[in-house]
Amino acid sequence: MNQYKLTYKPLGKSAVLIEWPSKIDEAIIQDIVAFEKNIEKNKGVLDTIIAYNSLTIKYDNEIDFDSETNRLKKLYKQKKRPKKQESKCWQIPVCYDTEFGPDLTEIAEAKKLSTEEVIQLHTAPPYLIYFLGFQPGFLYLGGLNDQIHTPRRATPRLRVAKGSVGIGGAQTGVYPQQTSGGWNIIGKSPIDFFDITKQQPCFAKAGDRIQFVSIDKETFNEIAAEEEKGNYELKFQSL
């Protein structure tokens, strides 16, 4: 495993920001996820926040920054990671019907591809989940094929339906709630990415992967009905 040179900064009196080299990198996020796992069990930690190259630890009280960072540095050096991360690759059904994906045709035309080719490029890779943010349950994904990178729309839509799958620049993702947004919408997933009735409201976590699977409208409706009843079991592969 890599050992990175980390920097530790205070974020006020009761939080520590730990930074990795400033880049979007799979090995970095896996290192952050591993470190975060070791930290969580300690008492006095209110919250941890993961982003591309950082881990923030928020404490329930003011801390002594020097002694806390010394403790964290030791923890980082010692971290034992004999067993592999228990990460999963989730199969996310998406209906790419133009009723759900109003911008699909436009993207295909702009890229001189057929809509089928756009769908094929979008469903091909397993995407790495870097972290969750922006909205509860919103996944920052990496791995979009550069053939379908598409700039954000000049005018954001005021209403984007929950479950909409979009492309914004080099990023792709699913809107977990109805929102306003400037991404190009190419489809819709019947899956709830954020369900407060569950003990774990988000099934996915940083370090997992997701793969989009193209489904027709009939299957979309079936899955949506099952999901509504809480009966749909999301498929995944353990990595």
Place this chain on the structure above:
Amino acid sequence: MIKVLHPGIYNTVQDQGRFGYAKMGIPTAGFLDAYTADFGNFLLDNKESDAAVEITFGQGKFQFTRPTVFCLTGGDFSPKLDSDLIEMNRVYRAKSGAVLSFGKRNFGARTYLAVQGGIQSEVILKSRSFSKGITPVRLEKGDELKTVEQQELRETGNARVREHVDHFTSGDLTCYPGPEFDRLNDRQKQRLSEPFTLSSDNNRVGYRLNEPLENDLQPILTSSVLPGTIQLTPSGKLIVLMKDCQVSGGYPRVLQLSEYAISRLSQKMAGENVRFKMHNFNL
């Protein structure tokens, strides 16, 4: 029970916040002015974790549907129980059917209505704090807030206390360098140490400040932010993030407010002055 007769402009149920879910992108939420809200729970002998109603700009009307022991802390908007003016920071027992309303602003921006035993709205993900996508966004007309069985009002005679008077009069906000503070040049640091005014664009997510800084900083790779993080946006305007902020952002984080300074700032209105106080502006 407390019935919402008039919803005001943005009234919510809050407690100390929702912790342990930031990894899922869930904001902390919680009392904007934790300082005076905690004080209300203290006066009522409640638990620190009890929930209260956060009332914005003294707008809203509430009816107690049974005898209720309550107190108001925070911003003073000439509160009235039925036709009688009542005092802030004093414990009262409302009769069944009594109506709580507000009038002229004396000071502050957020008022807390705390009741004996706390507001019993639904606990979702370990907190009652209202938060978009998790609970109702805000109180609506006709909403009914549950309360616990009320005890007699204890006649202690000293139920009225005053909080720190500076809380509403001073614009000094204690802060610390943010992760990108060192990227600022001396002129930018100098400007940060001078007064700013609050814009009218201020809410539970963030407060924008009017005066821009010159800004030549590059955006950062999206990284975590906290309530109290002060971001420098590309236009040079500063945003002070408040309790409903997202968990991450891409603007340079130049300062971080102290927990107490978040409370003090949340009692300010558009046009008021604030000044960041820091030991090490490196000037």
